[in-house]
Amino acid sequence: MNDIGAELAEICDAAAALILPLWRTGLAVAQKADESPVTEADRQGEALILKALAERFPDIPVVSEEDASEFGAPEAIGPRFFLVDPLDGTKAFVRGDPHFTVNIGLIQDGRPVAGAVASPPSGEVWYTQGGQAMKRLQGVPARPVRARPWPDGAALALLSHTMKPETADKLAQEYGFHLREPMDSSIKLCRIAEGMADIYPRHGPTMEWDTAAGHAVLAAAGGRLTTPEGQPFLYGKAHEGFRNGWFVARGA
Known part of the structure; x- marks a missing residue:
């Protein structure tokens, strides 16, 4: 039941196809309550993902970024649920930079057990399948x-x-570490998962939907994402508004 990464990848693909034509079109940018930006691409992408998840997995609840921002995050959540970020890297999207992603992660008992991440500009999709991490490009x-x-x-x-x-x-x-490269969004976790980079230390605020899908891919690729002290990095912190603490993502 947890091996649904390929299905999540299909949904991410569909959302990416919806979002990409809106990139670099001068969409209006609104400010959410936390002063982070949101665009029509965020909203349309999330609507597509929520509809698809409801059709395919009607019994699994979903916590998603824009819904939580508008209506509030749930005050409690069960052991099994989806975390959705329809457009991680909205600031990059608004700037016209290519580092933004579509993310769906499945959580079971506090840990990400399946996930998919799509990069609309590059056509890359990373996902979990059969206990490993997979990557595909359009047509490949x-x-x-x-x-x-x-x-x-x-x-x-x-x-x-x-x-x-x-x-x-x-x-x-x-x-x-010896070298460094600036990059936005969860694509950083996927670059480590595919052996293109080695570490992503995050000593700053993120939300669970920012990291769950990429965390699942990284773990399936033999990497790890932990607290700075090396402890497991857990999800489902409804009592904290689904906020993450500091973390470090590493390769093998």
């Missing part, structure tokens, strides 16, 4: 991907686009 058959071992002297960190240089320097000393 899917293939397994794996996180790579830590490359001594050449470890690449993916860092938030807005991170200050002094903060990045401090993280480099703390975690021992």
Whole structure:
């Protein structure tokens, strides 16, 4: 029942096809209560995903970003539920940058057990299937991907686009990486999952729907996402409004 990553990938694909024509079209940008941006692409993508999940998995509840922003996150959630971010990286989307993604993750007992992430600009889709992580491009058959071992002297960190240089320097000393590249959205987790980068330390706020799908893909690829102390990174924190604490994502 947890091996539904390919189905989630199909839904992410459909949402990506809806969102992509709206990119770089000058969509109006509104501000949510937390002052983060939202566009019609976010709303249309979420509506498509929620409809598809309700049709395919009617018994599994969904916690989604825009619905939670407008109506409030649920105050309690069961052990099995979906986390949806229809457009992670809205700021990048608004700037015209290509690093934004569509995300659906399935949580079971606090852990991500299936997920899919789509990158509308590149046509890439990563998803879980059969205990491994898969990647496909439009028109190209899917293939397994794996996180790579830590490359001594050449470890690449993916860092938030807005991170200050002094903060990045401090993280480099703390975690021992040598190279760095700015990047938005959950695509950072997928790049680590496919062995293109090595670490993503996040010492700042995120929400559970930002990370669940990418976390599932990374774990299936042999990587890990933990607290900075190395403890399991859990989901379903309804009492905290589904807010994440700090985390570190690493390759193999």
